[in-house]
Amino acid sequence: MLVKERMSYPVITVHPGMPIMDALDLMQKEHIRRFPVVDKRGHLVGIVSKTDLLHAAPSDATSLNVWEVNYLVSKITIKKVMTTDVITIEGDTPLEEAARIMADNKVGGLPVLNRGKVVGIITETDLFKIFLEMLGAREQGIRLAVLVPNTRGELAKLTKSIFDIGGNIISLGTFMGENSENREVTMKIEGASANDITNATQPFVEKLIDIREI
Numbered sequence: 001m002l003v004k005e006r007m008s009y010p011v012i013t014v015h016p017g018m019p020i021m022d023a024l025d026l027m028q029k030e031h032i033r034r035f036p037v038v039d040k041r042g043h044l045v046g047i048v049s050k051t052d053l054l055h056a057a058p059s060d061a062t063s064l065n066v067w068e069v070n071y072l073v074s075k076i077t078i079k080k081v082m083t084t085d086v087i088t089i090e091g092d093t094p095l096e097e098a099a100r101i102m103a104d105n106k107v108g109g110l111p112v113l114n115r116g117k118v119v120g121i122i123t124e125t126d127l128f129k130i131f132l133e134m135l136g137a138r139e140q141g142i143r144l145a146v147l148v149p150n151t152r153g154e155l156a157k158l159t160k161s162i163f164d165i166g167g168n169i170i171s172l173g174t175f176m177g178e179n180s181e182n183r184e185v186t187m188k189i190e191g192a193s194a195n196d197i198t199n200a201t202q203p204f205v206e207k208l209i210d211i212r213e214i
Contacts, residue, residue: 140190142197148205158201
């Protein structure tokens with residue numbers, strides 16, 4: 001799956017000269033937390049988050065009255081608070097690579113560019129939705145989590161055992177196990193009971209971590 005398949009678009013952008021209060025109002029209206037900042041040609045020049053906007057304030061605010069503070073805040077523009085060193089990606093980037101970049105750099109969103117122009121944005125919210133989908137969180141069935149040997153063919157044996165009892169695998173994810181010799185497999189299954197699934201898969205797993213109907 002590629003970023004262009006799950007990015008948010010069309011993306012709302014702002015210009016550097018926009019007052020921060022106007023940007024905050026727009027964020028609240030659109031229920032979003034960051035804006036790519038573009039110049040008059042539509043080229044990316046920065047990114048601004050809700051945190052950036054909320055933290056913006058005159059440096060001598062404590063010596064001013066409330067009216068003076070409000071006046072000075074109204075004059076602060078996005079250009080003064082935006083991040084200019086922006087990490088970007090392209091639409092053909094694999095989703096897992098986008099997630100790695102976001103995690104490694106501790107950022108909550110990445111503008112997606114095509115020939116220097118913003119065509120979308122991929123955010124942590126988009127990735128959470130994909131995670132829910134991958135694990136079948138919104139579908140009913142039997143949730144099975146097991147440890148399997150990290151050797152060739154073991155996953156095939158496990159899935160075949162479920163097929164043999166008439167079960168249908170709705171979702172499946174593999175994760176790091178307890179050590180390098182095993183992997184944790186989590187799947188959502190329909191068409192078979194928890195008891196039948198336990199009995200069928202037992203010969204092919206090192207450990208049953210959890211099984212429940214949800």
